[in-house]
Amino acid sequence: xxxxxxxxxxxxxxxxxxxxxxxxxxxxxxxxxxxxxxxxxxxxxxxxxxxxxxxxxxxxxxxxxxxxxxxxxxxxxxxxxxxxxxxxxxxxxxxxxxxxxxxxxxxxxxxxxx
Amino acid sequence: xxxxxxxxxxxxxxxxxxxxxxxxxxxxxxxxxxxxxxxxxxxxxxxxxxxxxxxxxxxxxxxxxxxxxxxxxxxxxxxxxxxxxxxxxxxxxxxxxxxxxxxxxxxxxxxxxxxx
Numbered sequence: 729x730x731x732x733x734x735x736x737x738x739x740x741x742x743x744x745x746x747x748x749x750x751x752x753x754x755x756x757x758x759x760x761x762x763x764x765x766x767x768x769x770x771x772x773x774x775x776x777x778x779x780x781x782x783x784x785x786x787x788x789x790x791x792x793x794x795x796x797x798x799x800x801x802x803x804x805x806x807x808x809x810x811x812x813x814x815x816x817x818x819x820x821x822x823x824x825x826x827x828x829x830x831x832x833x834x835x836x837x838x839x840x841x842x
Numbered sequence: 843x844x845x846x847x848x849x850x851x852x853x854x855x856x857x858x859x860x861x862x863x864x865x866x867x868x869x870x871x872x873x874x875x876x877x878x879x880x881x882x883x884x885x886x887x888x889x890x891x892x893x894x895x896x897x898x899x900x901x902x903x904x905x906x907x908x909x910x911x912x913x914x915x916x917x918x919x920x921x922x923x924x925x926x927x928x929x930x931x932x933x934x935x936x937x938x939x940x941x942x943x944x945x946x947x948x949x950x951x952x953x954x955x956x957x958x
Contacts, residue, residue, distance in 0.1 A: 732885070761946065770848075770950035771886070771931060786945060818885050831946075833878075833885030 730755045734819050734834035741809055741841055749804045749837050751819030759822045760802040761786070761831070762794065764815040771818065777802055809841040845869045846934050848949035855956050861919040863952050865932030868913065872934040872947075877906060877917050880929045880951070889930070890917070922956045929953050 732753045741747055753760065761776035763786075773786030777796040791813055793805040802821075806813060816838050822831040847866045855861045865875075873894040878886035892899040892906045892915065899906050905918045919926055932949040 763948075768851075768950060771933075771948035773946060773948075776945070787947075820885075830888040830891075833887065835885050836883075 730832065732819055732821055732832050732834040734817075734837050736837060737835060738838050739840070741839070743810055743841055744808050747806050747809060747839075749806075749817060749819075749839070751802045751804065751834060752800050753802075753821040753832070754800065755821060755823070755832065756799065757821035757823050757832075758799070759831075760796065761820045762792070762802070762804050763818045763820065764788065765818065765836075766815050774804070774817075809839075811841045813839065814841050815839060843868075844950070845872075846932055846947045846949040848930075848932055848952050850952050851950070852953040852955070855922045855954065857924055857956055857958050858921045861917075861922045861926065861954055861956065863917040863919075863930050863932075863954065865915045865917075865949055866913055867915075867934050867947075869934070869936070869947075870913070871936040874935045875906070875908060875915050876933045876935075876946075877904075878931045878933060878948075880931065886931060919954075922954075924956045924958060927954055927956050 735750045758779050762774040763771045765771050772788050774792050775794040777783045783794050818836050819834040820831040845868050876891040877889040879889045880886040890901050890904050890906050892908050897908050908915045929951045931951045935946050
């Protein structure tokens with residue numbers, strides 16, 4: 729089954745404690761991206777990757793890091809989480825960098841930073 | 843600054859009637875537009891898209907209209923069904939031009955409720 733898998737689904741952490749949210753896709757997609765969803769703000773792009781070892785900033789990259797060492801995985805790293813990073817996070821992938829192709833989203837990771 | 847705007851946070855429609863969800867954009871470089879639907883506790887799912895070379899795209903009950911001069915697009919759902927109740931996000935990208943290649947901009951979403 730074609731899917732994008734995020735882990736964990738729910739996470740409560742403390743300020744400053746480094747964490748990683750994993751994202752994996754099984755569709756051999758080139759393009760992957762991270763978004764955060766906040767009430768009243770919709771979906772905002774954090775980082776995206778057009779291929780292995782190619783990453784770039786989206787709208788709200790501050791406080792986040794990503795890596796794309798292999799095609800299927802695109803982890804989101806919060807080196808020193810802060811309460812303003814409490815949000816619902818989505819990973820997405822699509823076939824190629826021309827993002828007119830349908831993007832598949834993961835189920836989401838609800839992160840709470842206290 | 844929000845480049846894709848969905849000014850109606852919510853819309854309520856009776857089953858069987860037409861739902862019209864609106865979206866405006868400010869960046870004239872955008873040349874591809876998409877609609878996503880999101881149910882609670884799930885990720886968004888792709889619904890329908892349109893290229894700027896068209897002004898209409900239809901898929902079953904869903905039709906998207908694009909008015910480039912007004913920088914406006916709309917999603918029509920006919921007939922509306924209770925299962926259509928979800929948050930609908932409009933999104934835009936610049937596929938062919940500009941430094942924003944690879945970026946996808948979303949609106950804030952419209953909660954559609956279809957009642958029996």
